[in-house]
Amino acid sequence: MAQTGTLTKRQQNLALVTLIVAVVLEIVDLTIVNTALPAISADFGAGAEAVQWIVAGYALSFALLLMAGGRLGDSFGYRRMFLFGVAGFTLASAACGLARTAEELVAARLLQGATGAIMSPQALALMQVLFDPLERVRKLALFGLVGGLASIAGPVLGGILIDANLFGLGWRLIFLINLPVGLLALVSGWYFLPDRRSARPAGFDxxxxxxxxxxxxxxxxxxxxxxxxxxxxxxxxxxxxxxxxxxxxxxxxxxxxxxxPALFDPALLAILPFRLGMAISVAFAAANAGFLLTFAFALQAERGQSPLTTGLLHMPFGLGAMIGIAVLGRNFLPRYGKWVLVAGGAAMTLAAGGVLAGIGLLALSWPVLVPLLLLTGLGMGALSGCIMPVSVAQVGNDHAGAASALLKTAQQLGAALGIALAGSVYFAWNNALGLPPSTGAFTVIGLLLALCVIFAAQLPEKIFNKRG
The missing domain is CATH 1.10.287 (Helix Hairpins)
Structure with a gap:
């Protein structure tokens, strides 16, 4: 068991790898399932409600327990709760892979989200313990890069595993692959993570x-x-x-x-950029989750594509998102402020509409769809990469941690809401007006993205000139 102050550079780096593995587990499991949904639905004969809860249940339980997860670490120790979360997540993954019915899979996904909410906050808390402030900036940038790659890798990995069908397990492999990874994180965490907790835990609500x-x-x-x-x-x-x-x-x-102790401080919502940032977070997360669900399902159900092809077609979207976050948002936000969010939201609206119409209604060829996917990702990255810095720009340092946790909670709740809204329209559409379900789902996704643009336009012209 490592103690703070006794860690060598090698041990610090091994501890960092342990935390990165946990972050990858959490992010990949949020996105990997979309590719497998048609196969899961066919295997269980699951209806639309179960399909939506397989995805939304994870995001919902994660969101509801995320803030409590952080406070559990403050009270009982970050390393202890990290190991507890990883162990629970690994067992929940096994339950997902061994589920015999759609109901069992939904219950296991709820458990995955709950244990992920215990695991995830400890990673950032342990970063505070492991590295000094200057080192932390570089390591957090690495976290962001790995997180972006993990979000791309999820659907691709899902497609590869389902297509490989090793040992006849099919879609179950997307969950069972977490077992060796989780065990590795447990062993590494036990040996390399320092045992620390907050001197002044905040308590629970x-x-x-x-x-x-x-x-x-x-x-x-x-x-x-x-x-x-x-x-x-x-x-x-x-x-x-x-x-x-x-x-x-x-x-x-x-x-x-x-x-x-309270779940959050309502005074935070009196700060205009934070209040609008919360609204943008919910609407954007709902639109993005709804788009990814519809995209993965429509490719297979409306175009007859394999899970592997579906996963690979997520790559231009993910590439565009990484460029949007790392290049567009970072370079243009200080100069153009809220208009970067407005432009990103507008670009994502138009391009996502073209992608979903191109899958079903227009039956566009891949050479046309791929650039549209890249543009969708660029818009998504430009918007999503700016939400956090804009939202907390005028939040005082004393409330920075609470504000960040509240924003992440809002994003997860928004994702669950988007899956419920877009998924319900998609599965209930039934070729209404002679249009395919993907076109129907975009009526919801487009409205949510339009709300992002409207909320972003209400932000003050000068965002970064005042702090509380």
Missing amino acids: APGMALFGAAVLGLLWPLTRAEAGWGAREWAALACAAPLFALGWRHVAARVAQHR
């Missing part, structure tokens, strides 16, 4: 988590039931969502006023 969790479920569950049709239960759940959100808001405001 379990009632706040329960209220907001119930509100989100009340909103998402009816949306995934669109294909089956809404009855009294679905309308009742939807009607309860708004009051539960209001109760949750009052609860956290009261906890903050009483100087007790």
